[in-house]
Amino acid sequence: MIAGIIGATGYAGAELVRLLAGHPNITTLALASISFEGERMDYIYPNLFRKVRTALIRPEAVLEAAEVVFTALPSGVGESYAKQCMEKGIPCIDLSADFRFDDDETTFSAWYGKPFVYPALRTRSVYGLPELNRKKIKDLAASGPVIIGNPGCYPTGASLGAYPALALGLAGTGTIIVDAASGITGGGREPSRAFQYPECADALAPYKVGCHRHTPEISRNFGFMATGNEKQPEEALPLIFTPHLAPMNRGILSTIYIPLSEAWQVPVPRTAGPCPPTQEIMDQGAVIRARYAAFYRDEPFVRVLPPGSIAATNRVRQSNYCDISIHLDQTGTTLILATALDNMVKGAAGQAVQNMNLIFGFDETTGLTAIPAAF
């Protein structure tokens, strides 16, 4: 099968190239880059030398050749390619935010500052978080060419961490806090002072506090997760999302604070100050861990970690895994989840390949079996 990538020289595009070049069902890559048309992919990315000799062509030529198209472009740029895919009858997997909001143009335009270009395309689009929407994706793909709104990197880590708590009724009504940090590749390939090495080394800091665009995507996911993936709840769950930048190349670590519903809280005697975990707290932690493990039992890419193991970005590098560790705070009121994923794989290109596998009925793990290295 011929896979096309439009936007092949950005970081997400380059990671797609790497994954698809090793995918057993992909025979040929058709790669487009507006900035580097005519150049050879492995001259721009020397890591690919000898492996991907393909020259970069125009998007139109990619659309003509490909049997599936990935668009890895800034929001607002890729809709016309998605439209052409639909007209040609082939699936389009879009890594921007354009198709992440279903038909909720109000929210999209409020946060992204522009309307949908072709609103009608949303009849053929679906939000591509397989753990949430696997059936929706397969059903829509069965009925014709489909557009995948590939999830954002932060929303993937936040949503997979909170999903069981929301679906199983562990979460109470209080504010959920998602405190997350990303490696620098999240900033993309365009040169920018903020992402120069000397500005990033030793630097840990939040950014876009209270106004990051992934907030409404997380909030929307949480809503569906709390209601059996049927509809949004009448009132959005209160959510605070704070992204940080951390001095590493890859990875997103999310620390998620979910106030437990009363039924799930553990009474802890409150004396002068908080105390070390009681047996009740440890027992409740084990129960919740078991629920999480059962919830994700059949998921190939979600690893619910055993007690004593804590999610860490370096344990999932270059893999499509999302690791989740489960903790209970010492006051017995709050569930704390740590999730780790590779922002360029499960947070972008790997998830896109997983969606392609779903659409075409390949085994969902095809081309995504890399075992993360220890270092």
Add this chain to the structure above:
Amino acid sequence: MIAGIIGATGYAGAELVRLLAGHPNITTLALASISFEGERMDYIYPNLFRKVRTALIRPEAVLEAAEVVFTALPSGVGESYAKQCMEKGIPCIDLSADFRFDDDETTFSAWYGKPFVYPALRTRSVYGLPELNRKKIKDLAASGPVIIGNPGCYPTGASLGAYPALALGLAGTGTIIVDAASGITGGGREPSRAFQYPECADALAPYKVGCHRHTPEISRNFGFMATGNEKQPEEALPLIFTPHLAPMNRGILSTIYIPLSEAWQVPVPRTAGPCPPTQEIMDQGAVIRARYAAFYRDEPFVRVLPPGSIAATNRVRQSNYCDISIHLDQTGTTLILATALDNMVKGAAGQAVQNMNLIFGFDETTGLTAIPAAF
């Protein structure tokens, strides 16, 4: 003046050596190390070559020579040295947790697993967070030799961030969350697999979730801060503290979530999801920032950042500053503070020197005027 350091070859000790070797009121250093007695300090730490040729001597010899003693030892080890300082009539600045809990032995022993060795020493000890206890420190020092319980690194960042919100009544009654990350020097100098380079690079992960020993210290500080530094409130403020390890040498970044009291909340229309900040939110943020700036106006080492500037660990490297940036979440209910400090300076050795300056009536910034470098 002769300054003595017991535990000079640990990371905090080595940083103390560096700062005191550049302190204009310190003429001589007397350094003790149990592991390296007899060796020259600059052979163990080649960065000090030619600058600190001092040989390491026995603790007893340090106690005999010194006019002020710093103990940079594991908790439980340094009390006898503090006792000897009191007997000799010289101040002791202890960087462990031994004297951080005033006379609250119950909390100390619950979290540190051992009793006070010499409980009576607490009549001469004071918790050394100058921004909170400057007057207490000076008053006690005026009445005789004093023991400083030098604050923990995380509690310093958390407490300085929350102090104005607690003291000025901005904080409501909900749970305060302190989500913080430290550089690897926080792990100390003893070789350990967890802190080997290949285990730490690219790795971001929480640790000791729900049970880190700095939790009761933060909680206690918050209590005093909310009550005019007079006594603990009847019921401890609900607190969750989650430390992380980040791939950098120095620095602690704390992101602090404080639910606002009703009077300070900003009503935001809650529609399908949260929206970009409204003008009301931005205005309220400006008011709170002004309050913070006024609160810390005379503090030499607290920098309340201007709008648009965000606290970052690399901006305070090797300095005694604690930077604070102020944010309001988009739902108008929660104050978000980011604080950055150097865990080895304001979080340990620098604060210890600041306390020494206070005790001896030196200008509080003496020896601590280093301007942080940009990179």
Add this chain to the structure above:
Amino acid sequence: MIAGIIGATGYAGAELVRLLAGHPNITTLALASISFEGERMDYIYPNLFRKVRTALIRPEAVLEAAEVVFTALPSGVGESYAKQCMEKGIPCIDLSADFRFDDDETTFSAWYGKPFVYPALRTRSVYGLPELNRKKIKDLAASGPVIIGNPGCYPTGASLGAYPALALGLAGTGTIIVDAASGITGGGREPSRAFQYPECADALAPYKVGCHRHTPEISRNFGFMATGNEKQPEEALPLIFTPHLAPMNRGILSTIYIPLSEAWQVPVPRTAGPCPPTQEIMDQGAVIRARYAAFYRDEPFVRVLPPGSIAATNRVRQSNYCDISIHLDQTGTTLILATALDNMVKGAAGQAVQNMNLIFGFDETTGLTAIPAAF
């Protein structure tokens, strides 16, 4: 096929586990670790969670079960396992230095401070640098069970860089200098102060100058390379090797200075100082690059880079490639080669798998097709 690893929990062992777990001809892993016997591999290395659940067993049990054995142990420890493999009639691939010196016990014991344990084993052993010894390896394997002396990480990078220059007569008689730097994983998994994160970050420094144990291995390889792989030259080529430690996890970068033989030198007018490259220098560079490319044309894991591309450690991460870039100094007298490889893959575990593939007649790239990532 069942593959056994003795020493599975060291860094090289863990990398072998990762590569063999993804190798299509390996069905089962038998893993031994003296330190962690009885524990599950993926509890020690959480990156392997769910992928390698194998429990660690005794070396004897590995020897019994395995059809090929890898020994990843300190020098001097593995010979008895190699002996048992020979007795059982299965190949042993040893990652230590024990079998790297053929039957030259004099050199081995001079540098490693101990004699061969079972000297007779050398009749069945061969130095496993496939690019140099492919035929020897296959021939010996065809005649019975074989022991591979898997090359050192530095010697692999140095030797592959110099091989064509030596074999094609480009090198003159002057001293060859190999100036190389390794990532920190080269220091192994045992906790050590030298490899703690705070000691390594920002630190670039040479070590063991003039006395690193890889020196005689490089020198011996150079000798064989200069004489058609038949015998050592009467006089060893003069060699200086200086290793450095660089602040990164993986990778070895070697910068190799080879004085050109007179026939290959380019006359450059020497005025007040050296000048920018002349056309003659650039032309000669192109000729040499073409020779290198031809020399390595059929090698699957050696990439001779095109003009303008320079070998860099991050371009070969997690792959079995050795990249080589070719340069000529501006005085026209010295060939400068830069080679980059991943010290844990082509420098250790990957090369071991390559040797296994050779022994069993698998395609040489089986299990080693990972495409290096860009970041």
Add this chain to the structure above:
Amino acid sequence: MIAGIIGATGYAGAELVRLLAGHPNITTLALASISFEGERMDYIYPNLFRKVRTALIRPEAVLEAAEVVFTALPSGVGESYAKQCMEKGIPCIDLSADFRFDDDETTFSAWYGKPFVYPALRTRSVYGLPELNRKKIKDLAASGPVIIGNPGCYPTGASLGAYPALALGLAGTGTIIVDAASGITGGGREPSRAFQYPECADALAPYKVGCHRHTPEISRNFGFMATGNEKQPEEALPLIFTPHLAPMNRGILSTIYIPLSEAWQVPVPRTAGPCPPTQEIMDQGAVIRARYAAFYRDEPFVRVLPPGSIAATNRVRQSNYCDISIHLDQTGTTLILATALDNMVKGAAGQAVQNMNLIFGFDETTGLTAIPAAF
């Protein structure tokens, strides 16, 4: 005294601001930046917040106010400011290459691609490597306003390492090789893909092999050093210089290979291969180390390390030191020197301040007494 900096917002400029803001003889800073005129320095560099509130003004205003001017600009841009300084009668310390070549316009223009703008200025300029030219600098400054050609970062490390060997006749006639690596700040502040964090992390690679502009500067220095700083030798010493980029912020590590003159070589029996150091080699190393120590005895910023200590970039961070360790290769023919300095301090801004101190007769270490930190 009022110090002016033109080009204050580049990395070298920002480091100058930091150093001069802490210099006891500088009362006021006048800062110019063409890109950021009108903005406040501490808003561009938040690390300076509260410390350097100065607004950025036009270069002309700086020239008017200042009593000494530092120009931290690209080569070719600063000559007119130097000219105006001369006309005004104040010293100019130029951090570009414009004044590093004395009156050798031929070499300068061959390597920098442009002629001198005002050749006559060279009657008032001197190359500002204090360890080589201290007397020349002082003498020229005594006779009127002076221009300092502040040395390049690589030439400083290479020259200080080789100086005693060249001056004392240790060096033979063979090619000297300088293999050096710099931290990423060497690339400057302008955003560039090559210096983005994801391109630099884990990356070690040479660049500009055989054609880096610092080559003629090193070569020229070597010539003067070999001839008592009187004139260039008839034939330039053969030199190869290879710069690398290493994944760290600051620091230059130079490994320098100097073939010993016959008188200084140590005969080593050459058997099958090189052997561990003989006693003769160690003795000779000690003799050379003693010569180096004596040569630099009175230099405040050169530290000749004791045996067993090796120059490392992290030991000189943020200091004006150049550390030198001395080694002899195991064949007894080559002196190997490792030098470490902070490229932004001794390699740029610190050395500029040292030159200012010389010019004005301040103690040479004024404002440069920072003790390097261990981590």
